[in-house]
Amino acid sequence: MNEEMAAFYEAVYHLAARIPSGFVVTYGQIAWMLHAPQWSRQVGRAMRLAPADRAIPCHRVVNGQGRTVPGWLEQRLLLEQEGVAFRENGCVDLKHYRWKPIDGHSDKGE
DNA sequence: TTCTTGACAACAG
DNA sequence: GCTGTTGCCAAGA
Numbered sequence: 001m002n003e004e005m006a007a008f009y010e011a012v013y014h015l016a017a018r019i020p021s022g023f024v025v026t027y028g029q030i031a032w033m034l035h036a037p038q039w040s041r042q043v044g045r046a047m048r049l050a051p052a053d054r055a056i057p058c059h060r061v062v063n064g065q066g067r068t069v070p071g072w073l074e075q076r077l078l079l080e081q082e083g084v085a086f087r088e089n090g091c092v093d094l095k096h097y098r099w100k101p102i103d104g105h106s107d108k109g110e
Numbered sequence: 111t112t113c114t115t116g117a118c119a120a121c122a123g
Numbered sequence: 124g125c126t127g128t129t130g131c132c133a134a135g136a
Contacts, residue, residue: 005133027118037119038131044117045133058117065125069117089125 005042008034012046015101019060022083023099024092026064033101040064060099066091 011034019025027043036042047058059078062068068075068090076086084097 001133028120031118039133040118041116041132042118042134046117048117049134061117063117064119072117075117091125 008036008039008042009046009049012043013050013054013056016047016050016056016058016061017054018101019057019099021057022097024060024062024079024084024094024097025099026062026094028064029098030061062092062094064094066094068092 012030015030015033016025027047028037028040030043031037031040043061044063047056047061050056050058059075060082062075068079068086076090079092080086084092086092
């Protein structure tokens with residue numbers, strides 16, 4: 001664990017803590033925001049190591065395919081309570097619930 | 111020290 | 124659109 005890694009983890013926690021209710025973000029997007037798209041896996045690892053002291057809504061973080069964490073059914077329930085709709089296959093509509101810290105209403109494409 | 115695993119993303123079928 | 128395989132980087136045994 002280097003200082004850079006620790007800073008990356010802190011950035012992940014800080015960003016995840018900014019996720020509003022009713023919206024979700026992907027691991028890859030978080031890594032992309034931190035200028036480290038190759039560290040998408042480390043984002044997921046940071047979430048698993050997410051300390052309760054930060055009160056991080058890690059349940060609002062899903063993978064790029066919109067699928068929830070296998071083995072963690074509670075995540076789906078929590079998101080449903082937030083207002084996020086799930087498909088029959090268990091995937092989330094990232095097209096409608098993907099949170100953007102830079103812009104949160106434009107979805108026309110660019 | 112090396113090998114295996116993992117809350118993933120991207121590409122192929 | 125969904126499932127399966129490959130590659131990335133770090134942590135654990």
